[in-house]
Amino acid sequence: MNNHEIDYRIHGEEMQCVEIELDPNESVISEPGSFMMMTDGIQMETMFGDGNEKGLMGKLFSAGKRLLTGENLFMTAYTNISSQKRQVSFAAPYSGKIIPLDLSQLGGRVICQKDSFLCAAKGVSVGIEFQKKLGTGLFGGEGFIMQKLEGDGMSFVHSGGHVIEKQLQPGEILKIDTGCIVAFTKEVDYDIQFVGGIKNSIFGGEGLFFAQLRGPGTVWIQTLPISRLAARILQFGTGKKGEEGSVLGKLGNLLDGDGF
Numbered sequence: 367m368n369n370h371e372i373d374y375r376i377h378g379e380e381m382q383c384v385e386i387e388l389d390p391n392e393s394v395i396s397e398p399g400s401f402m403m404m405t406d407g408i409q410m411e412t413m414f415g416d417g418n419e420k421g422l423m424g425k426l427f428s429a430g431k432r433l434l435t436g437e438n439l440f441m442t443a444y445t446n447i448s449s450q451k452r453q454v455s456f457a458a459p460y461s462g463k464i465i466p467l468d469l470s471q472l473g474g475r476v477i478c479q480k481d482s483f484l485c486a487a488k489g490v491s492v493g494i495e496f497q498k499k500l501g502t503g504l505f506g507g508e509g510f511i512m513q514k515l516e517g518d519g520m521s522f523v524h525s526g527g528h529v530i531e532k533q534l535q536p537g538e539i540l541k542i543d544t545g546c547i548v549a550f551t552k553e554v555d556y557d558i559q560f561v562g563g564i565k566n567s568i569f570g571g572e573g574l575f576f577a578q579l580r581g582p583g584t585v586w587i588q589t590l591p592i593s594r595l596a597a598r599i600l601q602f603g604t605g606k607k608g609e610e611g612s613v614l615g616k617l618g619n620l621l622d623g624d625g626f
Contacts, residue, residue, distance in 0.1 A: 369518050369519025370392045370489055371519065374387065384466075384484070386455070391446060395490070395492075397441060397484065397485070400456045409446075460592055466522055467520070469521060474516060474517065478515060525586065525587075525588035526594075529588055529589075530588075532587065543577070547579075550579060551585075559575065559578045
């Protein structure tokens with residue numbers, strides 16, 4: 367299937383939305399819950415998967431893959447059924463940046479975190495990407511099961527906090543927290559490495575493993591993964607940090623990395 371050629375505009379700074387402009391008969395697909403608004407003349411259609419599956423077995427296989435990534439079994443297609451240009455907008459679910467990815471300029475495939483996909487031109491395939499290496503599979507955490515976006519159309523993913531785009535040269539290595547990865551191009555080699563050192567493992571507070579990305583390729587990095595933010599909110603909402611005015615309370619805060 368040929369990808370629909372869509373125009374877009376991103377609005378906002380930290381709480382962004384993307385406005386897609388559709389020509390007559392053009393369509394865009396999105397995850398449920400990302401819709402914000404649309405002009406008259408656009409038809410919504412809930413469909414099984416991304417709409418690219420052929421036959422019953424193809425649909426069932428796609429459903430199984432989407433269940434593994436924790437995504438909804440259904441997606442929504444928005445089609446301009448009028449004779450004029452129309453607009454539909456999608457909003458990111460939390461504070462951060464929306465990243466436009468032109469798959470035709472990125473080798474036709476991008477690997478992204480399983481919860482980062484926002485919307486794409488109809489015809490883009492939204493699938494699953496298993497990391498094949500044993501260490502990655504056992505210890506990859508957030509980075510073990512990822513999504514892959516394939517095609518030659520526009521896709522949009524969102525990050526938490528600020529986003530940094532890095533161009534890795536051949537053989538260049540970047541070590542990164544698995545949750546901070548938003549996406550990377552298909553040429554990038556992805557693996558999981560042990561932090562090493564007993565003090566780092568016990569007292570480092572950063573986990574026992576990190577991701578290792580080897581170039582060449584492009585990597586998009588987020589400064590505030592939603593999992594990290596949610597864990598900190600849960601910690602403060604359900605746990606006790608100690609009495610604010612006590613010596614033990616201050617010592618506890620220091621051990622937690624929060625200072626005095």
